[in-house]
Amino acid sequence: MxxxxxxxxxxxxxxxxxxxxxxxxxxxYRDRASSTDFPWDVQRRLASMGVLGIGLPEEYxxxxxxxxxxxxxxxxxxxxxxxxxxxxPVQVGLVGSQLxxxxxxxxxxxxxxxxxxxxxxxxxxxxxxxxxxxxxxxTIAEPAPNxxxxxxxxxxxxxxxxxxxxxxxxxxxxxxxxxxVSCFVVPLDAQGVSRARTLGMG
Ligand SMILES: Cc1cc2nc3c(=O)[nH]c(=O)nc-3n(C[C@H](O)[C@H](O)[C@H](O)COP(=O)(O)OP(=O)(O)OC[C@H]3O[C@@H](n4cnc5c(N)ncnc54)[C@H](O)[C@@H]3O)c2cc1C
Numbered sequence: 001m002x003x004x005x006x007x008x009x010x011x012x013x014x015x016x017x018x019x020x021x022x023x024x025x026x027x028x029y030r031d032r033a034s035s036t037d038f039p040w041d042v043q044r045r046l047a048s049m050g051v052l053g054i055g056l057p058e059e060y061x062x063x064x065x066x067x068x069x070x071x072x073x074x075x076x077x078x079x080x081x082x083x084x085x086x087x088x089p090v091q092v093g094l095v096g097s098q099l100x101x102x103x104x105x106x107x108x109x110x111x112x113x114x115x116x117x118x119x120x121x122x123x124x125x126x127x128x129x130x131x132x133x134x135x136x137x138x139t140i141a142e143p144a145p146n147x148x149x150x151x152x153x154x155x156x157x158x159x160x161x162x163x164x165x166x167x168x169x170x171x172x173x174x175x176x177x178x179x180x181v182s183c184f185v186v187p188l189d190a191q192g193v194s195r196a197r198t199l200g201m202g
Contacts, residue, residue, distance in 0.1 A: 025081025
């Protein structure tokens with residue numbers, strides 16, 4: 001018979017995070033929620049507790065094999081103190097699992113610091129005209145002399161204002177729907193990139 005009970009290790013991890021959520025996150029929740037500053041101190045604490053590397057490659061500081069149960073436990077426990085902070089492990093997992101498929105340069109430059117809580121990387125998929133229907137995205141990627149030229153607009157991007165880079169989804173000219181869509185790691189200090197805050201949305 002399959003047991004769905006949590007292991008002792010999972011229970012201990014959850015307890016540690018619940019204590020952190022109640023003792024450290026909860027008292028500062030309102031201040032963080034009303035501030036536009038990114039809480040780097042909290043992000044580094046999450047990293048030191050192993051929360052940011054769940055399911056990501058060990059050689060870059062992660063825990064190794066995918067572990068959606070631990071990811072769920074971590075998110076649930078952190079949400080007892082700060083629902084915004086609680087999104088960090090999932091966001092890092094989503095970004096990190098894509099960075100892990102990038103070149104060694106990309107992995108060293110972004111994946112390892114992401115897991116250490118030293119940088120953030122955003123996912124830039126949604127556009128003003130394409131949300132649920134992501135395959136309707138209109139951002140274009142064309143080969144340019146030293147790489148690619150990407151032209152388009154993204155919206156509602158978590159971590160956009162504090163991220164070092166974004167995973168930008170863009171399509172080849174003339175392509176339709178999901179065919180021709182690629183993901184590009186774009187440093188957000190690259191020439192031509194501009195960002196603006198969505199007030200009240202973190
Ligand atoms: C807090 C927050 C953080 C976000 N972070 C990111 C991020 O980091 N990166 C990123 O790329 N995007 C991000 N998004 C954007 C998010 O992915 C989009 O909001 C989402 O895809 C929905 O798109 P939309 O808002 O354009 O709504 P729409 O797609 O316009 O949908 C509006 C409504 O219509 C419904 N609907 C849509 N299509 C259908 C259909 N075919 N049949 C029936 N009902 C339908 C939807 O369920 C919804 O209720 C974030 C959004 C929020 C709120």
